[in-house]
Amino acid sequence: MTTPAAKPAPIPADSEPGANRRAPSLTDVCVMIGGQGGDGTLTVSDLLGRYFRKRGLYVYTSRNVLSRIRGGHADASVRGSRDPIAAVKPDVDVLVAFDEQAVEIGRSELAPHGYILYDSTSFKSEVPNATGFPFATLVGGALGQPIFKNTAAYGALSVVFGFDPVGTRAVIEERFKRRGGEALEKNLKALEIGRKAASEVPGLADRYRIADGDAHDFIMTTGNQAVALGFVVGGGRFFAGYPITPATEIMEYLQQYLPPLHGVVRQAEDELAAVNMIIGAAYAGARVMTSTSGPGLSLMTEGIGHAGAAEIPIVVADCARVGPSTGQPTRHEQSDLSHLANLGHGEYPRFILAPGTPEDCFDITIEALNLAERWRLPVLLLLDQALCQNNTTSRRFDLTKASVDRGARLSGEQVAALTQYKAYAFSETGRSAYAPPGTPGVWAEITGNEHDEWGHVSVNPVNRVRMMKKRMEKMVRARDELPAGHLFGPPEAKVGLIGYGSTFGPIREAQAILAARGTATRFFQPRTLYPVPAHELDPFLKSVDVAYVVEHNYTGQFARLIRETVPWHHAKIRSITKYDGSNFRAPQIIAEIPEVA
Amino acid sequence: MVESAKPVPPIWCPGCGDFGVLAAVKKAALEIKIPPHDLVLVGGIGCSGSIHNFLEINGIHALHGRLLAQAVGVKLANPALTVVAAGGDGDGYAIGMGHFIHSFKKNVSIVYIAMNNETYGLTKGQPSPTSQIGFEGNIERPFDAILTALSIPAPNLIARTFSGDPKTMIQVLTEALRFTREGRGYAFIEDLSPCVTYNDTYKLWREKVLDVSKVEGYDPSDRKAMFRICLETMEAGRIPIGVMHRPKETTVEGLETKLLNGAAGPARSDISLEPNRAAYQKLLAALS
Numbered sequence: 001m002t003t004p005a006a007k008p009a010p011i012p013a014d015s016e017p018g019a020n021r022r023a024p025s026l027t028d029v030c031v032m033i034g035g036q037g038g039d040g041t042l043t044v045s046d047l048l049g050r051y052f053r054k055r056g057l058y059v060y061t062s063r064n065v066l067s068r069i070r071g072g073h074a075d076a077s078v079r080g081s082r083d084p085i086a087a088v089k090p091d092v093d094v095l096v097a098f099d100e101q102a103v104e105i106g107r108s109e110l111a112p113h114g115y116i117l118y119d120s121t122s123f124k125s126e127v128p129n130a131t132g133f134p135f136a137t138l139v140g141g142a143l144g145q146p147i148f149k150n151t152a153a154y155g156a157l158s159v160v161f162g163f164d165p166v167g168t169r170a171v172i173e174e175r176f177k178r179r180g181g182e183a184l185e186k187n188l189k190a191l192e193i194g195r196k197a198a199s200e201v202p203g204l205a206d207r208y209r210i211a212d213g214d215a216h217d218f219i220m221t222t223g224n225q226a227v228a229l230g231f232v233v234g235g236g237r238f239f240a241g242y243p244i245t246p247a248t249e250i251m252e253y254l255q256q257y258l259p260p261l262h263g264v265v266r267q268a269e270d271e272l273a274a275v276n277m278i279i280g281a282a283y284a285g286a287r288v289m290t291s292t293s294g295p296g297l298s299l300m301t302e303g304i305g306h307a308g309a310a311e312i313p314i315v316v317a318d319c320a321r322v323g324p325s326t327g328q329p330t331r332h333e334q335s336d337l338s339h340l341a342n343l344g345h346g347e348y349p350r351f352i353l354a355p356g357t358p359e360d361c362f363d364i365t366i367e368a369l370n371l372a373e374r375w376r377l378p379v380l381l382l383l384d385q386a387l388c389q390n391n392t393t394s395r396r397f398d399l400t401k402a403s404v405d406r407g408a409r410l411s412g413e414q415v416a417a418l419t420q421y422k423a424y425a426f427s428e429t430g431r432s433a434y435a436p437p438g439t440p441g442v443w444a445e446i447t448g449n450e451h452d453e454w455g456h457v458s459v460n461p462v463n464r465v466r467m468m469k470k471r472m473e474k475m476v477r478a479r480d481e482l483p484a485g486h487l488f489g490p491p492e493a494k495v496g497l498i499g500y501g502s503t504f505g506p507i508r509e510a511q512a513i514l515a516a517r518g519t520a521t522r523f524f525q526p527r528t529l530y531p532v533p534a535h536e537l538d539p540f541l542k543s544v545d546v547a548y549v550v551e552h553n554y555t556g557q558f559a560r561l562i563r564e565t566v567p568w569h570h571a572k573i574r575s576i577t578k579y580d581g582s583n584f585r586a587p588q589i590i591a592e593i594p595e596v597a
Numbered sequence: 598m599v600e601s602a603k604p605v606p607p608i609w610c611p612g613c614g615d616f617g618v619l620a621a622v623k624k625a626a627l628e629i630k631i632p633p634h635d636l637v638l639v640g641g642i643g644c645s646g647s648i649h650n651f652l653e654i655n656g657i658h659a660l661h662g663r664l665l666a667q668a669v670g671v672k673l674a675n676p677a678l679t680v681v682a683a684g685g686d687g688d689g690y691a692i693g694m695g696h697f698i699h700s701f702k703k704n705v706s707i708v709y710i711a712m713n714n715e716t717y718g719l720t721k722g723q724p725s726p727t728s729q730i731g732f733e734g735n736i737e738r739p740f741d742a743i744l745t746a747l748s749i750p751a752p753n754l755i756a757r758t759f760s761g762d763p764k765t766m767i768q769v770l771t772e773a774l775r776f777t778r779e780g781r782g783y784a785f786i787e788d789l790s791p792c793v794t795y796n797d798t799y800k801l802w803r804e805k806v807l808d809v810s811k812v813e814g815y816d817p818s819d820r821k822a823m824f825r826i827c828l829e830t831m832e833a834g835r836i837p838i839g840v841m842h843r844p845k846e847t848t849v850e851g852l853e854t855k856l857l858n859g860a861a862g863p864a865r866s867d868i869s870l871e872p873n874r875a876a877y878q879k880l881l882a883a884l885s
Contacts, residue, residue: 219884233877235868238674257880262860264673269699273666280670283657286863306660397881404869420600436864437637437655438678442601447658454602
């Protein structure tokens with residue numbers, strides 16, 4: 001030890017009888033790790049998350065990185081809780097800082113009983129409740145490479161939290177076994193360096209203890225991984241995309257998953273090509289998807305409109321980030337909804353589906369593929385950065401719920417029984433059957449120009465009106481097939497909450513906090529955003545006195561759409577918005593509700 | 598016999614060069630005996646892009662400039678289809694330039710026919726990327742698709758034809774269709790197709806075209822030689838036509854073959870749950 005330890009601050013009294021009085025047992029713990037990009041903050045977060053899971057805790061991680069490969073402030077936080085959580089903890093229990101800036105940034109989120117461990121190699125902090133360790137120097141001296149300082153920090157944390165040494169070590173082995181050999185060995189050594197350093201500081205060991213939970217049969221995953229897996233299981237076999245944060249991982253997962261199933265994944269020259277490649281493949285009869293974010297979505301707008309007009313089934317996942325323009329590529333926002341609802345020039349039908357958790361991402365992606373093919377139109381999955389990238393505990397994905405419905409697709413035998421094959425035939429159901437090219441004996445014209453039933457270009461006004469109705473009425477006819485929303489909280493509650501996507505987690509947590517205080521709330525989580533589900537919103541809004549629409553944008557886009565759809569409830573609808581690039585913490589929602597705050 | 602979409606009469610002006618391409622597509626398809634349900638024609642936007650409406654085959658009308666991206670998607674989804682993309686010079690070399698350049702390096706086994714008339718005919722005669730200096734006030738130098746194509750080292754079939762020489766066009770198109778049907782890769786044909794209304798170049802081009810196969814040193818497998826022949830022909834005020842690049846080896850280089858390795862392709866896979874259940878279970882079990 002070269003840095004003198006600061007005197008530990010008083011610790012709040014333990015809430016659990018019989019526990020070590022010096023060590024409060026935390027049932028909900030959050031560690032934030034900050035430093036420069038490349039300091040390995042995400043690795044520490046990953047290691048802690050793995051350890052928390054061994055203790056049966058639910059885990060939610062989030063990250064705050066800059067759009068650059070190395071350097072710049074980056075932080076990650078990892079939360080472990082005995083209760084199911086899907087949000088960032090409002091305050092940080094322990095902060096690990098690799099530089100001075102990380103101390104300053106992290107301090108503002110530190111709980112009153114919180115503590116800071118920092119790397120004192122290049123600076124000394126005067127803040128209270130902090131101990132400096134020269135992690136980089138210690139590790140660099142022993143191993144020749146200071147980069148393992150992050151694992152040493154994990155070692156120090158394991159002492160502070162009184163982790164069991166076997167489990168602590170097992171996590172390192174799990175994480176680095178694939179890289180094996182030297183990487184594993186050096187990380188294990190760095191772990192011991194960190195553990196030894198922290199053990200030598202009086203009063204630091206077992207400063208906190210974490211409670212055990214019972215969340216054992218869970219996986220760790222992200223929305224992006226869930227969408228990729230849902231696509232595969234839903235029969236998706238053709239994906240084209242263009243790298244863009246925070247959507248890229250969908251393409252990367254599919255590059256692993258699809259080739260063994262003879263599927264095709266292509267990285268296109270731009271988003272225009274990506275969306276048009278999937279249009280071509282869908283026309284040929286494949287189940288397809290692309291994924292993108294703000295700027296890429298702007299480029300794809302042209303192609304999505306074409307799919308709407310030409311009745312080509314495509315799925316587009318929009319992993320929303322801060323906009324407009326390049327905005328903040330790595331940060332969180334939900335400001336694409338208005339754009340998606342009105343996407344493109346002219347008018348065409350589309351469904352916008354919004355899952356709230358990774359498990360929901362899996363289920364809804366499968367449904368999106370079915371809906372796209374059944375109704376021959378573009379289906380848009382609206383995700384957001386937190387949902388896409390924050391690694392979290394999730395129930396295992398359920399294959400038994402999955403189904404593949406090829407809808408209007410005609411088989412060879414069905415075609416042979418026809419007298420005529422019209423790709424845009426008018427029908428009772430509003431859907432036209434489709435035979436992809438290669439079906440023996442038939443062919444068709446497919447076009448984004450207005451067309452007649454055969455696909456021939458047409459300016460006939462009577463035909464134009466019939467075709468417009470045929471397409472637009474899909475949004476009415478499909479109503480009962482679209483994913484239904486979820487309701488949470490007692491039906492008699494008079495304060496309503498509405499939110500989609502990753503706001504699911506903080507809203508559920510706000511409900512739990514309020515319920516513990518004796519205040520009941522009712523939460524409607526729509527899973528179909530467009531067509532706006534009036535049939536779900538109307539009874540919900542009838543049941544409450546006031547409804548707060550919680551969303552990450554400036555103008556309250558979803559609140560506006562709701563007011564437009566059920567204007568008779570106009571007076572009950574309020575907005576809670578956040579657009580600073582980070583996702584809601586539960587208390588931030590509660591603070592905006594005068595009825596309960 | 599199921600009744601399918603019937604061709605409609607062409608919208609082109611009498612004498613349009615695009616009629617030559619239409620006739621060549623019909624003759625070549627007949628010659629190779631491609632059944633209409635296996636032939637897909639991806640049309641661009643512009644006069645030339647409407648060609649799929651005039652044929653008894655599968656047609657898809659793509660967005661302006663995006664026909665190559667869609668054609669690539671069709672072929673990669675179902676490699677058993679014969680895929681032809683056809684559009685104009687504005688479509689391919691202006692709004693679609695990004696996709697055009699990438700089509701060579703992708704090397705998917707499709708035929709692309711760019712009908713070059715050096716103008717935007719459908720919007721009434723504005724200068725296009727290939728317009729000569731002075732045409733309708735054009736002050737930018739014309740783009741040359743063949744030199745560009747030759748500059749990308751990929752085993753593509755590259756040719757230029759002239760609508761005033763239908764015999765050669767049918768021959769080249771037949772070769773291109775065979776080339777792609779054998780999975781050998783991408784075939785690009787620029788057809789000089791005069792716009793009789795806004796840029797009637799029939800007479801001029803008939804005088805200027807030069808069949809490069811008659812030039813000394815002609816060897817379409819030698820990229821360097823062909824580059825030199827094209828440049829020298831152009832410097833002499835002539836327009837080189839003929840097969841400009843033909844890979845020496847008859848290897849199957851098409852991207853769809855590399856990706857799918859004999860599998861039926863995404864459009865023809867059995868995607869129902871039962872046959873895939875074990876594979877899916879394995880993927881999901883890997884999550885921890």
